[in-house]
Amino acid sequence: MSNMLYELKNIKRYYNGRCALSINHLAIEGGQIYALVGPNGSGKTTLLRILAFLDEPTMGEVFYNGSLVAPKMMPFLRREVTMLLQDSRLLTRKVKDNVAYGLKLRGMDPLSMKHRVNEALEMVGLSPKEFANRKWYELSGGEAQRVALASRLVLRPKVLLLDEPTANVDAVSESLINDAVVRAKEEWKTTIIVVSHNLLWLYSVADEVLTLWGGRIIQQGPENIIPGPWKKLETGLYCKTLRDGQKIFVSGEPSESKVISISPSEILLASHGEKSSARNVLRGFVTQMTYHNGDQVRVHVSVGDITLVAFLTKDAVMDLNLHPGMDIYVIFKASAAKWL
Amino acid sequence: MDYILAGIQEAFVLLLSGDEEVYTAVFATLKVSSMSIFFTLVIGLPTGFLLGYTNFPGKNFVRSVVDALLALPTVVVGLWVYAFISSRGPLGNLNLLFTLPGVAIGEVVLALPIVIALSAQAIEELDLSVKDTLLTLGAAGRKLALDILWEGRYGMLMAAVTAYGRIISEVGVATMLGGNIKWRTRTITTAMAFETNKGQFAMGMALGFILLLIAFIVNGTLSFAKRRRQSR
Numbered sequence: 001m002s003n004m005l006y007e008l009k010n011i012k013r014y015y016n017g018r019c020a021l022s023i024n025h026l027a028i029e030g031g032q033i034y035a036l037v038g039p040n041g042s043g044k045t046t047l048l049r050i051l052a053f054l055d056e057p058t059m060g061e062v063f064y065n066g067s068l069v070a071p072k073m074m075p076f077l078r079r080e081v082t083m084l085l086q087d088s089r090l091l092t093r094k095v096k097d098n099v100a101y102g103l104k105l106r107g108m109d110p111l112s113m114k115h116r117v118n119e120a121l122e123m124v125g126l127s128p129k130e131f132a133n134r135k136w137y138e139l140s141g142g143e144a145q146r147v148a149l150a151s152r153l154v155l156r157p158k159v160l161l162l163d164e165p166t167a168n169v170d171a172v173s174e175s176l177i178n179d180a181v182v183r184a185k186e187e188w189k190t191t192i193i194v195v196s197h198n199l200l201w202l203y204s205v206a207d208e209v210l211t212l213w214g215g216r217i218i219q220q221g222p223e224n225i226i227p228g229p230w231k232k233l234e235t236g237l238y239c240k241t242l243r244d245g246q247k248i249f250v251s252g253e254p255s256e257s258k259v260i261s262i263s264p265s266e267i268l269l270a271s272h273g274e275k276s277s278a279r280n281v282l283r284g285f286v287t288q289m290t291y292h293n294g295d296q297v298r299v300h301v302s303v304g305d306i307t308l309v310a311f312l313t314k315d316a317v318m319d320l321n322l323h324p325g326m327d328i329y330v331i332f333k334a335s336a337a338k339w340l
Numbered sequence: 341m342d343y344i345l346a347g348i349q350e351a352f353v354l355l356l357s358g359d360e361e362v363y364t365a366v367f368a369t370l371k372v373s374s375m376s377i378f379f380t381l382v383i384g385l386p387t388g389f390l391l392g393y394t395n396f397p398g399k400n401f402v403r404s405v406v407d408a409l410l411a412l413p414t415v416v417v418g419l420w421v422y423a424f425i426s427s428r429g430p431l432g433n434l435n436l437l438f439t440l441p442g443v444a445i446g447e448v449v450l451a452l453p454i455v456i457a458l459s460a461q462a463i464e465e466l467d468l469s470v471k472d473t474l475l476t477l478g479a480a481g482r483k484l485a486l487d488i489l490w491e492g493r494y495g496m497l498m499a500a501v502t503a504y505g506r507i508i509s510e511v512g513v514a515t516m517l518g519g520n521i522k523w524r525t526r527t528i529t530t531a532m533a534f535e536t537n538k539g540q541f542a543m544g545m546a547l548g549f550i551l552l553l554i555a556f557i558v559n560g561t562l563s564f565a566k567r568r569r570q571s572r
Contacts, residue, residue, distance in 0.1 A: 052476060054472060054475055054476065075480035075481070078475060078476065078478055078480070079478045082476050082477065082478070083476045084476070085469070085472055085473065085476065087469050088469075088473055088476075089469045089470055089473050091470075091473070091474075091487075091491060092490075092491055092493075092494070092568070101477050102477040102478050105477065105478045105479060105483065106478065137568075148473075151477060152476070152477075155477075155478070
């Protein structure tokens with residue numbers, strides 16, 4: 001049975017005559033984590049705002065739960081769809097009142113509300129005893145962002161949209177925010193749609209990746225995105241050195257963004273790193289294996305400081321005896337990379 | 341230098357002895373400024389909020405006019421209000437000229453653009469991020485508007501305090517519309533100007549100290565509002 005939550009048809013969004021977003025068709029299923037990737041100005045935030053019902057497309061249709069969304073429905077839909085904005089602010093009140101704000105609007109009784117507020121604070125690693133009565137200005141940047149996230153998590157939303165939730169926070173807060181987001185999906189089957197600079201985390205948790213470029217979705221499905229820096233070699237290839245010293249070689253001319261993408265279907269896995277005609281043979285280990293579209297297995301391999309995703313058939317997984325933690329070789333051609 | 345020191349010394353004597361002339365001017369000032377700020381806020385805050393919160397054709401023009409009125413010279417305000425409330429003016433039968441309510445009308449005209457412009461700006465600045473934050477949490481309609489108003493309270497306080505500072509320290513309107521009548525419409529600023537011209541330096545000093553005290557309180561409140569607003 002289809003679990004389609006959103007369907008966008010022939011969407012266009014213009015700002016001052018400039019087309020910021022143009023999507024012919026996009027379907028988003030419930031209970032999944034979607035990652036939006038792409039350079040600045042690619043339309044990620046515009047898409048998030050339309051999905052959050054904060055903004056309307058200039059033309060086109062948005063369907064939510066099978067119904068065409070009309071402007072007058074948007075305030076009601078925002079009761080089950082919430083978004084953590086890139087520049088999300090706390091309300092000028094105590095932490096507990098910030099977190100309880102949405103519940104009060106929904107008419108929850110004070111006792112249940114207190115329980116839910118404490119639960120949400122704990123979920124983002126803030127002790128209710130220590131933080132509940134703090135004022136909004138008595139928090140660090142990371143703590144404030146966690147309170148902002150708790151204000152959304154407390155609603156147990158059907159959809160949680162996150163625009164760079166960890167852009168300006170410390171490492172501890174980043175880890176706690178990332179964990180809380182995944183927990184929301186696991187506990188409440190919340191659909192998560194997230195934009196994050198932390199591609200390693202993003203690719204490790206996303207069920208689906210939408211790659212945007214110039215306001216269009218240029219790729220849908222898991223994708224391996226590898227940012228620079230890239231060093232030009234005498235051979236004409238470009239090389240990136242990973243944290244463990246291994247090197248990735250790619251061909252072609254770099255784009256302005258200096259980011260490459262490699263389709264998972266271009267990646268082969270082998271148990272031995274014997275000589276290959278492919279330029280890239282990298283050593284890594286399997287971190288995660290999940291079924292994809294029923295007949296395929298998505299395999300996440302950690303290589304140096306990046307994670308690469310490959311699709312294998314079930315037979316191939318059996319032949320290689322693949323399992324999480326297993327050492328494996330990742331093989332792909334230098335020409336498999338596309339400059340974004 | 342001696343006459344300054346002597347003036348300061350005498351000023352303290354006047355203040356501590358409860359000099360009637362000094363305190364009559366102080367009370368007249370407090371009375372007229374309270375009246376003025378009350379009506380300024382009653383009219384200005386809702387207008388400023390609506391100007392900042394709503395969008396309508398010609399909004400930019402209205403904002404420009406309000407911003408331009410911020411630079412209104414006090415004597416121009418005094419002149420125009422005088423024209424209206426003098427015996428030959430359209431409001432002449434109300435006998436407001438050379439009364440504290442008459443002065444208050446002028447001060448309302450002077451302070452209104454400040455409150456409208458600053459509160460509209462406070463709401464507009466909030467609107468960018470706070471409105472979206474409230475929307476994402478599920479607020480809508482009247483609740484959304486009221487919560488934006490609440491979130492803008494420090495900006496509104498700044499607008500009110502700035503306007504009060506302008507009212508309490510102005511001299512042009514108070515002189516032209518109040519007439520500086522002793523025991524009746526003489527305020528701190530008009531008394532200071534008048535007494536200093538008369539050579540009553542100590543009286544001017546004493547009133548100056550009180551004005552400074554009020555200014556410190558006003559500025560302290562302003563700093564508090566600024567800090568709270570910036571700590572968002």
